[in-house]
Amino acid sequence: MTILFKDLLDHSALLKAVADMGYETPTPVQVASIPVALTGQDLCVCAQTGSGKTAAFLLPALARISQQRSTQSGNGMRVLVLVPTRELALQIEKNAQSYGQYFKWLRTISLVGGTSYGLQTRMLSKPIDLVIATPGRLLDHMRQGRIDFARLEILILDEADRMLDMGFVDDIRQITAKMPKNRQTLLFSATMDGVVGKLAKSITHQAKRIDIERNEEHGKIDEQLYYCDDIRHKKRLLNYFLRDIAIDQAIIFTSTKIMCEDLTDELYQQGYPAYCLHGDMPQSWRNRTLRDLHRGKIKILVATDVAARGIDAERITHVFNFDLPRNAEDYVHRIGRTGRAGKNGIAISLADVRENILVHKIERYIERQLLEFEIEGMASTRRKKHIKPKNQQKSPKRNNFNQSRKNKSIKSKKSR
Numbered sequence: 001m002t003i004l005f006k007d008l009l010d011h012s013a014l015l016k017a018v019a020d021m022g023y024e025t026p027t028p029v030q031v032a033s034i035p036v037a038l039t040g041q042d043l044c045v046c047a048q049t050g051s052g053k054t055a056a057f058l059l060p061a062l063a064r065i066s067q068q069r070s071t072q073s074g075n076g077m078r079v080l081v082l083v084p085t086r087e088l089a090l091q092i093e094k095n096a097q098s099y100g101q102y103f104k105w106l107r108t109i110s111l112v113g114g115t116s117y118g119l120q121t122r123m124l125s126k127p128i129d130l131v132i133a134t135p136g137r138l139l140d141h142m143r144q145g146r147i148d149f150a151r152l153e154i155l156i157l158d159e160a161d162r163m164l165d166m167g168f169v170d171d172i173r174q175i176t177a178k179m180p181k182n183r184q185t186l187l188f189s190a191t192m193d194g195v196v197g198k199l200a201k202s203i204t205h206q207a208k209r210i211d212i213e214r215n216e217e218h219g220k221i222d223e224q225l226y227y228c229d230d231i232r233h234k235k236r237l238l239n240y241f242l243r244d245i246a247i248d249q250a251i252i253f254t255s256t257k258i259m260c261e262d263l264t265d266e267l268y269q270q271g272y273p274a275y276c277l278h279g280d281m282p283q284s285w286r287n288r289t290l291r292d293l294h295r296g297k298i299k300i301l302v303a304t305d306v307a308a309r310g311i312d313a314e315r316i317t318h319v320f321n322f323d324l325p326r327n328a329e330d331y332v333h334r335i336g337r338t339g340r341a342g343k344n345g346i347a348i349s350l351a352d353v354r355e356n357i358l359v360h361k362i363e364r365y366i367e368r369q370l371l372e373f374e375i376e377g378m379a380s381t382r383r384k385k386h387i388k389p390k391n392q393q394k395s396p397k398r399n400n401f402n403q404s405r406k407n408k409s410i411k412s413k414k415s416r
């Protein structure tokens with residue numbers, strides 16, 4: 001039997017908003033989380049980006065604050081969502097406004113870096129319903145005495161693992177120490193291992209644990225690995241792929257801001273309509289870039305990991321790992337920018353022959369081997385020195401990267 005949103009939520013305004021969004025049926029994380037969250041119980045949910053987790057916490061939170069009045073006076077927020085990056089915060093706030101579009105009274109605010117303190121302070125001077133914040137900026141406001149947690153009913157941590165990776169663990173502990181003990185806590189993370197598990201235990205109370213299988217709703221992502229001899233070889237390969245006419249929109253990931261800018265400039269000079277996105281750019285500029293990406297005005301975006309978090313553009317057909325991510329989890333986040341909304345995508349990783357260790361790290365994390373490919377006439381000449389001639393099982397031969405390009409063919413080399 002298909003479960004519908006109306007089986008999970010008895011709330012006409014929210015159901016109408018969900019229908020307006022075009023959602024037909026709830027995703028597994030929504031089916032599992034919404035009923036429990038509505039009871040007020042704490043939750044620890046293992047779910048990936050793209051699983052629909054935002055609605056899984058926002059819908060029950062909005063249902064609660066719309067159905068019950070706050071018993072406390074003051075200006076403090078009733079719901080707080082802590083997130084690792086400003087992009088994710090803005091994305092969540094946008095979702096909250098969509099889900100809460102029939103609540104005329106709903107006041108939301110994102111407390112993130114890159115926007116003025118003045119505006120945030122003004123917003124905080126009136127009763128607020130929902131705050132989405134990065135831990136650093138929230139702490140800044142707390143230190144200035146602008147945050148009152150007396151009315152806080154629900155604390156949500158989204159991408160908790162990522163927040164810890166970014167070094168926010170102490171900030172989160174400081175923040176939660178000031179909160180009412182009787183709040184509800186909903187923690188979402190791609191993993192509950194190690195430090196995240198410990199943090200989850202310490203800030204939740206009798207939480208129900210929910211594990212959602214890796215996202216099946218995602219379109220198929222074709223992952224390809226190419227070895228390169230050096231940076232020049234890498235750039236030649238990238239150039240080869242970018243000439244592919246099947247690219248609708250592409251994100252090229254670099255590990256550093258400098259590389260992000262240099263590569264964008266280089267691509268631009270070669271005639272590619274490339275734009276740059278990294279954390280040192282002014283926020284207004286980043287917002288405009290993201291808006292243009294969503295509107296399909298940007299074909300090629302060169303980005304760093306943090307800046308590209310939360311990008312949810314359906315037309316991204318290709319993700320390139322120009323630099324391999326240092327952190328294996330970032331690989332999953334990066335390739336998840338394509339294959340959105342059930343569409344298929346291609347994720348191409350360009351690895352320097354000396355970066356075997358990083359490839360293994362990723363493979364261990366994703367629990368499968370990356371298929372290695374090469375372009376005829378452009379294969380790495382130094383790679384063979386690094387290959388151990390074991391497990392020579394052949395993978396199916398690929399004919400073309402793109403049907404339209406017949407001059408050079410791509411071969412899958414072997415699964416190592």
Ligand code: AMP
Binds near residue numbers: 024027030050055
């Ligand atoms: P999230 O994991 O929250 O970032 O959601 C990933 C994408 O799925 C977003 O584009 C959401 O708008 C979309 N989404 C969330 N819930 C549903 C649903 N029940 N049906 C269809 N799309 C959804």
